[in-house]
Amino acid sequence: MGFLEELRALFPPGRLLTKEAELAPYESDALTAYRKRPLAVVLPERKEEVVEAVRLCYRHGVPFVARGSGTSLSGGSLPVEGGLVLALNRMNRILRLDPKARIAVVEPGVVNLEVSRRAAPFGLYYAPDPSSQPISTLGGNVAFNSGGAHCLKYGMTANHVLALEVVTPKGEVVHLGGQSLEGVGPDLHGFFVGTEGLLGVALEITLRLLPKPEAYHTLLAAYESLEAAGNAVSQVIQSGLLPGAMEIMDRLSIEAAEAAVKAGYPQVEALLIVELEGPKEEVEEEAKLLARVMGESGATEVRIAQSEGERQAIWKGRKAAFSAVGRLSPDYIVQDGVVPRSRLGEALREIGRLSQAYGLRVANVFHAGDGNLHPLVLYDGKKPGELERAEALAGEILKLCVRLGGSLTGEHGIGVEKKGYMAEMFAPEDLLAMERVKEALDPKGLANRGKVLPGYGQSPHQGGLKTDLGELYA
Amino acid sequence: MPEIFASSLEEVREAVRTHPRLRPKGGGSKPALSSPQEGETLLNLSGLKGILEYAPEEFVFTAYAGTPLKEIEATLRTHGQYLPFHPPLVEQGATLGGTVAAGLSGPMRERFGGLRDFILGVRFVDGEGRVVRGGGKVVKNAAGFPFHRLMVGSLGAFGVMVELSFKVFPYPRATRTLRVGFSKPEEALAALEGLRTLPLDLLALDLVPPTTLEMRIGGFPESLGRRLKRLQDVLKREGEVLAEDEAHWERVRDLAFLQESPIWVKVPSRLDLIPTLESLPLGPRRYMAGGDLLYAGLEPHGLKALRDGGIPHLVLRGAQEVLFPSPPEAFFAPIKRALDPKGRFPLG
Numbered sequence: 001m002g003f004l005e006e007l008r009a010l011f012p013p014g015r016l017l018t019k020e021a022e023l024a025p026y027e028s029d030a031l032t033a034y035r036k037r038p039l040a041v042v043l044p045e046r047k048e049e050v051v052e053a054v055r056l057c058y059r060h061g062v063p064f065v066a067r068g069s070g071t072s073l074s075g076g077s078l079p080v081e082g083g084l085v086l087a088l089n090r091m092n093r094i095l096r097l098d099p100k101a102r103i104a105v106v107e108p109g110v111v112n113l114e115v116s117r118r119a120a121p122f123g124l125y126y127a128p129d130p131s132s133q134p135i136s137t138l139g140g141n142v143a144f145n146s147g148g149a150h151c152l153k154y155g156m157t158a159n160h161v162l163a164l165e166v167v168t169p170k171g172e173v174v175h176l177g178g179q180s181l182e183g184v185g186p187d188l189h190g191f192f193v194g195t196e197g198l199l200g201v202a203l204e205i206t207l208r209l210l211p212k213p214e215a216y217h218t219l220l221a222a223y224e225s226l227e228a229a230g231n232a233v234s235q236v237i238q239s240g241l242l243p244g245a246m247e248i249m250d251r252l253s254i255e256a257a258e259a260a261v262k263a264g265y266p267q268v269e270a271l272l273i274v275e276l277e278g279p280k281e282e283v284e285e286e287a288k289l290l291a292r293v294m295g296e297s298g299a300t301e302v303r304i305a306q307s308e309g310e311r312q313a314i315w316k317g318r319k320a321a322f323s324a325v326g327r328l329s330p331d332y333i334v335q336d337g338v339v340p341r342s343r344l345g346e347a348l349r350e351i352g353r354l355s356q357a358y359g360l361r362v363a364n365v366f367h368a369g370d371g372n373l374h375p376l377v378l379y380d381g382k383k384p385g386e387l388e389r390a391e392a393l394a395g396e397i398l399k400l401c402v403r404l405g406g407s408l409t410g411e412h413g414i415g416v417e418k419k420g421y422m423a424e425m426f427a428p429e430d431l432l433a434m435e436r437v438k439e440a441l442d443p444k445g446l447a448n449r450g451k452v453l454p455g456y457g458q459s460p461h462q463g464g465l466k467t468d469l470g471e472l473y474a
Numbered sequence: 475m476p477e478i479f480a481s482s483l484e485e486v487r488e489a490v491r492t493h494p495r496l497r498p499k500g501g502g503s504k505p506a507l508s509s510p511q512e513g514e515t516l517l518n519l520s521g522l523k524g525i526l527e528y529a530p531e532e533f534v535f536t537a538y539a540g541t542p543l544k545e546i547e548a549t550l551r552t553h554g555q556y557l558p559f560h561p562p563l564v565e566q567g568a569t570l571g572g573t574v575a576a577g578l579s580g581p582m583r584e585r586f587g588g589l590r591d592f593i594l595g596v597r598f599v600d601g602e603g604r605v606v607r608g609g610g611k612v613v614k615n616a617a618g619f620p621f622h623r624l625m626v627g628s629l630g631a632f633g634v635m636v637e638l639s640f641k642v643f644p645y646p647r648a649t650r651t652l653r654v655g656f657s658k659p660e661e662a663l664a665a666l667e668g669l670r671t672l673p674l675d676l677l678a679l680d681l682v683p684p685t686t687l688e689m690r691i692g693g694f695p696e697s698l699g700r701r702l703k704r705l706q707d708v709l710k711r712e713g714e715v716l717a718e719d720e721a722h723w724e725r726v727r728d729l730a731f732l733q734e735s736p737i738w739v740k741v742p743s744r745l746d747l748i749p750t751l752e753s754l755p756l757g758p759r760r761y762m763a764g765g766d767l768l769y770a771g772l773e774p775h776g777l778k779a780l781r782d783g784g785i786p787h788l789v790l791r792g793a794q795e796v797l798f799p800s801p802p803e804a805f806f807a808p809i810k811r812a813l814d815p816k817g818r819f820p821l822g
Binding site for chain 2 (some may be wrong): 146175198212412422427434
């Protein structure tokens, strides 16, 4: 039997899509500049179906990509031409929520925010909060080690995953990690998180839950320049405070957010959001210190949320910023570089200069507490050459981040979008080690082929072309 | 047993290239992990030390793997910072690399998480003598395969760690400890269970079996009194308050309570597993991190009971077979083969 015939035996009509019109929605993820036509899409409802589909792919040598809601901004869930897409949204059950153990066991298609919603009656929540959390799924969060506004204090997805059931690219099912916060032996589940689907597909995910902070103190401070807002962040850190989140938005993103959701933001050059959280007695004391720091930071206005409603209003504008920028420009590229916090000012100045030089507007929204920039490069895809110019500018920004001692990505992943820049951040031997691990677990190179690794699929081991890495294989 | 010393990246590479089987050793504070077995050469890394970069404002430092934690913590302290996962055996000479390889956290991991939550990057020499870097030196980073997390608990299986980068946090301005006794183990366990889900921001939450809980809080001196009072209200007990609690917790994290036992183990515990563990012939012990982490001192029959019960554990001292169970073959073995094809390093 051929591959498709075998798939038909596995998946009933309606859960195996092969017609052009059915495949079209799966041709890209949120990075719509890239499109690829898969051979077929399957909609598994149980993990056994995923395992069987992966085994089938292995037998027939068909590449596959697992995806959830497709919110990847780096093309991480872009299909492989002629390959299979495993759309996991129907695997959306929370299998177990155990408040005493502080864990939730979920299927990969569960939406991030759903976990916190279900944990709320027990006073618990799931900490990683990517802005996409109302739609992005945990399988994708695991693949990309997704972050959010609270990473400095609470870490990224990897820190909140205690165990994984994974199907390897060869179709073997393995259990990594356990239900305790602590483990023994190599942290294999920690290693799997962030490998962008190159080493297998997560079938079941065990998450740690945290007690929901008792009190929040959220303020919005206005500044006359981005630099002043950036300096305020340093002053907060130097005071010894450890806020749950510190976010900065520039004028362009403030205008966009305001037009979209009317958060009531002041129209200034830069806004800083600082959020303290913890036991109420502690937050009270921290708030006093924060007030002093803000007073000395040159803020032209400081608003403190007096209610949960006001707090949500402050966050609403920030969380809506990406989509709101869509109102300012027909297209945009979201970048995701990281710089050491002390280099933020320098990075922003340089981004401003590059924006001028390329003649493209750049809006800046960023997680200032952990140096994670989100420059939004605005362009019009209908104007000839503008996409290429936007990509070149975005690339310059990435190289800048690496040059300043940072990273190509804080939370969106490398995907197809940034793999060409991996060599800026990693030495050939680092990349070779990644390739060797990939090859050992996925000898046919099927799992999310063509992502992350710049030379992947072309190394002598893959029977392909010789690359710059070739000599290292000797 | 042959022993060689490496105090630079080049010397580590040289050692890897010239010795068929190596067992890395740092400060020797976990002898079960650093005692060479048949055919192995001991690679002593205690000379590979020093802090390479430290920017207090970034909450990040990078140090050589053989750097004693004591040295690192002293430097962090001068800037009011610390390793929030509170690594054990500092006074016994534990090094950064050894702590990562063993995957050890101490009592204060309750508040912000364990070792795995704070490691940011690694540079290591793989089994072919190649230098590989994973992760980075910023607090947020999702680029490339996270080799740094692979090192946690790896027992050196994938390579010799040379450099490590970590996130750190400001040390609490003041701390207090509350010790509360209960009349029955079930009562202590029920109280522990209740505390786990409350937003009290406890630095440490330990069960000292059979019936005692110890809790540590940290923060502004002005707020600690009120927080302590609330904790006492929740527990409906006054308990005993240790205001000067530093020395107490230093002894705890250095596992002083295991001193008399021949075998030391770490057990990933769980609330629902505690009654089972308590039914085994374990010696002196303490459950940390709300019951998720057990350090116990054993006699050989206690170790056998753990094995027979199928309970995962890591031996730090006193026995040859250190890890139970072995890592899952289908995922571990290919990675091991990729990074250590000649099987120079421990495990697998």
